Amino acid sequence: MTTNSLAPTGCVLLIGNEILSGKTQDVNLQYLGSQLASLGIRLLEARVLPDDKDIIVMTVNQCRSDFDYVFTTGGIGPTHDDITAQCIATAFGRELILNEDAVACLRRGSFELNEARLKMAYVPEGSTLIENSLSNAPGFRVENVFVLAGVPSIARAMFETLAADIAVGEPIRSKNIDIHLPEGDIAAPLEQIASKYEDVEIGSYPFKRDGQFGANLVIRGTDEQQLQKVLAEIVETMAELGDEATAGL
Numbered sequence: 001m002t003t004n005s006l007a008p009t010g011c012v013l014l015i016g017n018e019i020l021s022g023k024t025q026d027v028n029l030q031y032l033g034s035q036l037a038s039l040g041i042r043l044l045e046a047r048v049l050p051d052d053k054d055i056i057v058m059t060v061n062q063c064r065s066d067f068d069y070v071f072t073t074g075g076i077g078p079t080h081d082d083i084t085a086q087c088i089a090t091a092f093g094r095e096l097i098l099n100e101d102a103v104a105c106l107r108r109g110s111f112e113l114n115e116a117r118l119k120m121a122y123v124p125e126g127s128t129l130i131e132n133s134l135s136n137a138p139g140f141r142v143e144n145v146f147v148l149a150g151v152p153s154i155a156r157a158m159f160e161t162l163a164a165d166i167a168v169g170e171p172i173r174s175k176n177i178d179i180h181l182p183e184g185d186i187a188a189p190l191e192q193i194a195s196k197y198e199d200v201e202i203g204s205y206p207f208k209r210d211g212q213f214g215a216n217l218v219i220r221g222t223d224e225q226q227l228q229k230v231l232a233e234i235v236e237t238m239a240e241l242g243d244e245a246t247a248g249l
Contacts, residue, residue: 008068010044011045011047011066011067011070014028014073015072015084020050060072061091071159072146072148077149078120086122094126098121102140106118106120108136124140124142126142130158170222173221173224175228176217178215179217179234179243197221197230200220201218202217202219202230203218204216205217219234
């Protein structure tokens with residue numbers, strides 16, 4: 001699989017022991033992946049991290065160097081295990097300070113602003129707040145790292161407020177087609193097609209339906225005409241290999 005090196009790159013860090021334990025099923029990655037693609041940002045990596053300061057700091061520093069954008073979800077609530085803000089501050093070598101604008105956001109909420117909730121107003125010095133229209137507790141941005149809530153609806157609300165501020169490339173488009181042949185039969189010709197188009201990703205995802213093996217091919221890139229050309233070549237090739245379904249396209 002090849003990638004367009006000119007497209008901005010992204011990484012998502014999903015933070016929380018509850019994800020690793022299987023207690024919580026993450027849905028933020030699916031949302032962020034699709035949204036980033038629409039903005040022309042190529043999501044190249046995602047990691048699930050425990051609530052461990054050393055691991056979070058190390059990973060954030062590595063990823064903010066390796067990728068144009070880093071998005072974290074989780075760990076910015078009021079409880080003792082919400083340590084993301086402190087970890088981001090440490091990663092950037094900044095103080096964790098009480099942000100008065102964040103305090104004002106929290107005061108707009110319907111809950112009493114007690115000591116625990118006030119914890120959500122502490123952000124690394126120099127951060128830019130990310131508005132949260134659902135619960136008023138903001139996320140924040142430090143350079144190329146965007147820190148979002150773990151609750152999916154809140155993470156989405158935060159992302160919607162920052163999307164316009166992200167430098168975007170051409171939207172990454174995709175097409176897909178079901179091939180009713182085993183992957184072993186299509187691997188070699190598919191590799192030949194992929195090698196001809198360096199700016200297009202071709203992914204193969206096997207399935208078994210009604211006792212028949214096949215693969216869903218997903219073609220991704222920024223050039224619509226090129227995607228159509230690649231799709232047409234795949235259809236023609238698979239028809240020649242005996243896929244009756246593609247032969248009728």
